[in-house]
Amino acid sequence: MPKKKIIRTSTIALSLNVLLKGQLSFLNNHYNVVAVSGNDEDLKEVEKREQVHVHAIEMQRQISPLKDLISLIKLYLYFKKEQPQIVHSITPKAGLLSMIAAKYAGVPVRMHTFTGLIFPSKRGLLQRILIFMDKILCCHATNIYPEGQGVKNDLLSYKITTKPLKIIANGNVNGIDVDYFNVNQVSMEQQNQLKNELGILTDDFVFIFVGRLVGDKGINELIEAFKQVSKQFSTSKLLLVGLFEEKLDPLHSETLNEISQNKNIISVGFQKDVRFYFSIANALVFPSYREGFPNVVMQAGAMSLPSIVTNINGCNEIIIENYNGLVIPVKNTIAIFDAMRKMVEDVDFYNDLKQNSRKRIVDNYEQNVVWKAILDEYKSLEKYV
Structure with a gap:
């Protein structure tokens, strides 16, 4: 038949x-x-x-x-x-x-x-x-x-x-393929090599964003918030993984200038295998205006990263406040800054979030x-x- x-x-x-x-x-x-x-x-x-x-x-x-x-x-x-x-x-x-x-x-x-x-x-x-x-x-x-x-x-x-x-x-x-998205799939040698290529030091706290670099993803607010974070914490880095879309939803000119001029912002364009970049990061920041059920947040969690996400569909279902990340208001630069600062400053809090991140994904989205x-x-x- x-x-x-x-x-x-x-x-x-x-x-x-x-x-x-x-x-x-x-x-x-x-x-x-x-x-x-x-x-x-x-x-x-x-x-x-x-x-x-x-x-x-x-x-x-x-x-x-x-x-x-x-x-x-x-x-x-x-x-x-x-x-x-x-x-x-x-x-x-x-x-x-x-x-x-x-x-x-x-x-x-x-x-x-x-x-x-x-x-x-x-x-x-x-x-x-x-x-x-x-x-x-x-x-x-x-x-x-x-x-x-x-x-x-x-x-x-x-x-x-x-x-x-x-x-x-x-x-x-x-x-999520939790075997594929596993930090153990990336060796320490590969991590160190990528860090060297990008100028990331051992003590740096690396925030990562993965996705289209457009206004609707909250990039304008993210860059403005990180501008202040990098002034307060000189060892902080922001890793941007994704393409700009100049026609559909272009970023503000001041945002583009900050990305190009801030030595602590590293933009690597689209990457087919994002696991390598997750593996050298400490936390995902995903301040999107709207989503359905974002794969990026699940991928980051499977790679043992806590996340800062906006209180929107999908994100607020994957991330439980103060368990595997922080949930903040949409289009709020101050809230992004406060969440990023808390992750850098409060080591015990950050480690608790990190410990719960992969478990949350494995238990619910395998x-x-x-x-x-x-x-x-x-x-x-x-x-x-």
Whole structure:
């Protein structure tokens, strides 16, 4: 008997490649899995690593009516041709287009996972448009999955849908490979070599940020706070791992100047394997304005790092105040400074947070538990196929 077909979609292939790493290969043992997104090197890597079929359909992240219509038609024709039993989307635009196309192509099970919501952080006309788009998405989906409790609460409070909302496992779209994200995977020799290359000394306290270097990630506030931290604690360092996005969400000019001029700020760009950088850091600082269920915070925790995070969806579920990190208000430079200062000054407090960090992730977000829960969900929906 041939395996049932599942098509997984995302707007860009990077989401499939990073957010669902390993999951598609696991599911392919039970289903015929096809990955659909825009065509680039990430999609090729998904095909090679996950050993699944891929199909390229370009989708725009921004609102682009004409291009969106073309993508919608292409998705509809592809779903009609392939006749999958399930289409399961992540990311906003892929969700909207895939759910509409799948419904009219006659796909019986149409699943969307909300990995994050954009509209709560927007205002005015743009917010109303984004809410309307998510309502249309949910109208065309048969099953809706918020990635965490915070995302679920927002979907309910903004009345996006009246359909049941189910959180799979403890939240998060893929869980964490706690064997891979383990500080023991990086030798002391490798750590010392990287420290030497970056000019980090043995006694330095290294804060790390991993992600896109954009305004929405709280980078402007982080840099302003660290400017004060570095004046008070000369042995503090800030390690920035990620790319600038000058078009979508550029940083303030004074922020860029401080990054380039402050000798205690080290920017290394995008890094494929972030474990090496986590291994030489002392704490993650992640002052984002909005998230779904951030992998970075879980990765840092698995690498035994406590975190300073903002009180937003996902972050405030992974981090328990004064247990494995600190939870601070959004867009608050003073709060970031106070949290960073406390970690540097209070050694006993810091060590307590560090001791609890990995345990929190292993106990709640181990990858195999998440994958099995997703597989069980697919199996439970087969009766509708």
